[in-house]
Amino acid sequence: MASEVKTGDQRGFSLSQLPLTERHVGFLSILPVILLYLVISIIPVGYAVYTSLHEVSLAAQTWPFVGLQNYVEVFQIDRFWDSLIRGVVFMVGSTILQLIVGLWMAMTLNRINRAQRLITAVVFTSYLIPTIVVTLLATFMLSPSFGVIQELGANLLGLWSPNDAPLGQRSLAMPLLILIGTWKFSVFITIFTLAQLRSIPSRFYEAARVCGANKWEMFRDVTLPRIQGVILVAVLLRSIFMFNKFDLIWTLTQGGPGSATTTLPVLAYIEGFQNFNLGLANALAVVMFVFLAIGGIAYFKAFNPSSEVET
Amino acid sequence: MSTDTPDESGLDPDSIRGIFGLDFRTADTLYQLLLSLSAAFFFVLIMFPIYWMLQSSLKTRSGREAVSWLPTGETFTLEYYTDLIGSSVGTFIFNSVVVTLGTIVLVVIVSLIAGYGLARLEFGHKENFARFLLFGYMFSPIVLGLPLYLIWRNLGLLGTRVGLIVALTAISMPFSVWLMWKYIQTIPEAMEESAWVAGASRWRGFRDVVIPQTQPAIIASALFAFALAWNDYTFASILLPEQQQMTFAPGLLQLINTGYGAPWGQVMAVSMLTTIPPLLFAYFLQSYLLKGFQIRSL
Numbered sequence: 001m002a003s004e005v006k007t008g009d010q011r012g013f014s015l016s017q018l019p020l021t022e023r024h025v026g027f028l029s030i031l032p033v034i035l036l037y038l039v040i041s042i043i044p045v046g047y048a049v050y051t052s053l054h055e056v057s058l059a060a061q062t063w064p065f066v067g068l069q070n071y072v073e074v075f076q077i078d079r080f081w082d083s084l085i086r087g088v089v090f091m092v093g094s095t096i097l098q099l100i101v102g103l104w105m106a107m108t109l110n111r112i113n114r115a116q117r118l119i120t121a122v123v124f125t126s127y128l129i130p131t132i133v134v135t136l137l138a139t140f141m142l143s144p145s146f147g148v149i150q151e152l153g154a155n156l157l158g159l160w161s162p163n164d165a166p167l168g169q170r171s172l173a174m175p176l177l178i179l180i181g182t183w184k185f186s187v188f189i190t191i192f193t194l195a196q197l198r199s200i201p202s203r204f205y206e207a208a209r210v211c212g213a214n215k216w217e218m219f220r221d222v223t224l225p226r227i228q229g230v231i232l233v234a235v236l237l238r239s240i241f242m243f244n245k246f247d248l249i250w251t252l253t254q255g256g257p258g259s260a261t262t263t264l265p266v267l268a269y270i271e272g273f274q275n276f277n278l279g280l281a282n283a284l285a286v287v288m289f290v291f292l293a294i295g296g297i298a299y300f301k302a303f304n305p306s307s308e309v310e311t
Numbered sequence: 312m313s314t315d316t317p318d319e320s321g322l323d324p325d326s327i328r329g330i331f332g333l334d335f336r337t338a339d340t341l342y343q344l345l346l347s348l349s350a351a352f353f354f355v356l357i358m359f360p361i362y363w364m365l366q367s368s369l370k371t372r373s374g375r376e377a378v379s380w381l382p383t384g385e386t387f388t389l390e391y392y393t394d395l396i397g398s399s400v401g402t403f404i405f406n407s408v409v410v411t412l413g414t415i416v417l418v419v420i421v422s423l424i425a426g427y428g429l430a431r432l433e434f435g436h437k438e439n440f441a442r443f444l445l446f447g448y449m450f451s452p453i454v455l456g457l458p459l460y461l462i463w464r465n466l467g468l469l470g471t472r473v474g475l476i477v478a479l480t481a482i483s484m485p486f487s488v489w490l491m492w493k494y495i496q497t498i499p500e501a502m503e504e505s506a507w508v509a510g511a512s513r514w515r516g517f518r519d520v521v522i523p524q525t526q527p528a529i530i531a532s533a534l535f536a537f538a539l540a541w542n543d544y545t546f547a548s549i550l551l552p553e554q555q556q557m558t559f560a561p562g563l564l565q566l567i568n569t570g571y572g573a574p575w576g577q578v579m580a581v582s583m584l585t586t587i588p589p590l591l592f593a594y595f596l597q598s599y600l601l602k603g604f605q606i607r608s609l
Binding site: 022025026029030032039040105118121122124125127132136137146151183192195199237240246272288 | 429
């Protein structure tokens with residue numbers, strides 16, 4: 001958020017027709033945002049915190065206050081720790097893979113000369129295709145009886161037995177989820193990076209070439225400083241999104257086989273909407289939020305994605 | 312778009328070594344080859360599933376069950392597309408279009424005004440406010456389901472498309488506000504000031520000077536809102552339980568789960584129809600999108 005602090009004193013003439021001060025107008029401009037934020041974030045989060053402190057049953061009229069009992073229970077169940085580990089594996093694996101693929105796509109799209117627009121369009125499309133379509137398509141292509149990937153992977157390459165559905169196997173389910181997620185979400189990083197790459201003046205590279213820099217040196221000294229800041233932002237957002245990712249996992253595997261792909265959001269959903277254990281589910285949600293908040297603050301402290309690189 | 316043509320820089324190409332100690336010309340050829348291979352790889356990687364969806368939607372059942380690259384004369388059919396006309400799936404898609412358009416319009420209006428306020432007006436705690444907004448993303452959306460359901464029921468928004476539009480707008484808003492704010496900061500303030508000197512009010516300056524220049528960020532925000540609304544399954548299934556207002560994501564799942572044996576032909580046809588708008592947007596709006604995303608920091 002490095003913007004030079006401006007004093008609003010030289011603008012008297014612009015607001016002279018208005019009986020409002022600049023502070024009022026400024027506040028009014030963000031009022032709709034605050035209202036929306038209230039109904040989507042503040043109230044639901046307040047509700048979750050409230051519920052997590054009570055013994056909730058849908059049948060009872062009153063919910064007795066139980067203090068931190070739900071939280072104690074969260075930390076005592078094995079499923080929590082297992083799901084946390086699986087969730088972290090899913091988040092870190094997804095983010096790293098998406099970062100590599102996303103950067104590689106951006107570098108490629110930035111430099112190709114033929115059919116650039118078409119290939120860019122196809123690549124961007126993967127981010128815009130509805131998750132449900134990705135899920136159904138993956139299910140269809142991995143179907144043991146008529147799936148094309150099943151045909152290629154099992155019958156041609158022998159990666160798994162032709163009688164098995166790969167998503168139904170404990171060892172394959174999580175890597176496959178990460179791969180499917182990467183197919184869809186890498187483009188998020190590509191868009192951010194490519195936007196930066198396009199804004200680098202070509203004279204920088206010409207100057208580097210005149211000085212005798214090779215491709216790697218150009219990347220290290222010209223490209224990287226320009227895209228560093230935005231990569232830090234994109235990685236933070238992707239990590240948060242992947243940690244909270246629910247729809248893709250739920251529609252593909254329902255957290256199975258067994259509990260091989262049960263991450264924390266899936267566990268919270270099962271506890272809340274299937275076992276009707278609302279106190280526990282909301283305590284889980286609060287724990288997840290605190291986990292991400294601490295991680296986010298640590299990330300800010302370590303890398304400071306707010307600072308702009310001046311080039 | 313800067314193209315990287317090898318030019319004669321006046322230096323002896325053999326006196327400096329490129330990467331891995333190769334001479335520059337070999338390094339360049341190798342680089343171009345890698346580039347073309349990467350481009351082809353990504354194109355195939357993303358296009359193949361889309362192609363598979365298209366050809367599967369044009370095949371009869373027996374054609375789909377024998378894995379093949381193209382429908383043959385006797386397995387080719389358009390029935391899955393013609394069947395959609397007048398079916399409930401048509402309603403699902405219509406509902407999705409209404410919800411998505413509504414979300415886009417609302418997101419753009421709200422984030423334009425807020426982005427302008429954050430970029431141009433002085434009031435306390437601006438940066439903290441923007442950071443606070445991004446913190447909203449840290450709360451898992453799935454847990455918001457139940458409280459949202461209760462709040463929407465009390466507001467009388469449950470089961471209405473407007474209700475889903477408001478929810479989706481609120482979800483995609485933090486990111487759009489941040490995008491607008493950062494983008495408006497890059498527009499020189501002097502242009503507005505000259506309009507004020509000419510006697511324009513702040514509102515006129517915003518309308519006639521800022522908005523036209525913010526076009527790339529508007530398109531980027533709109534596309535982001537589109538991705539979110541068009542993608543949404545979780546909120547749609549909680550806030551629109553009735554068949555009448557259902558959007559296509561829960562609708563498709565319903566289609567899969569009714570009867571025995573998934574109607575893959577129909578599912579692939581609907582999936583194909585929902586993939587066409589993203590393809591068109593990605594093709595025609597890509598340059599605006601990239602311009603809108605030229606931001607440098609949080």
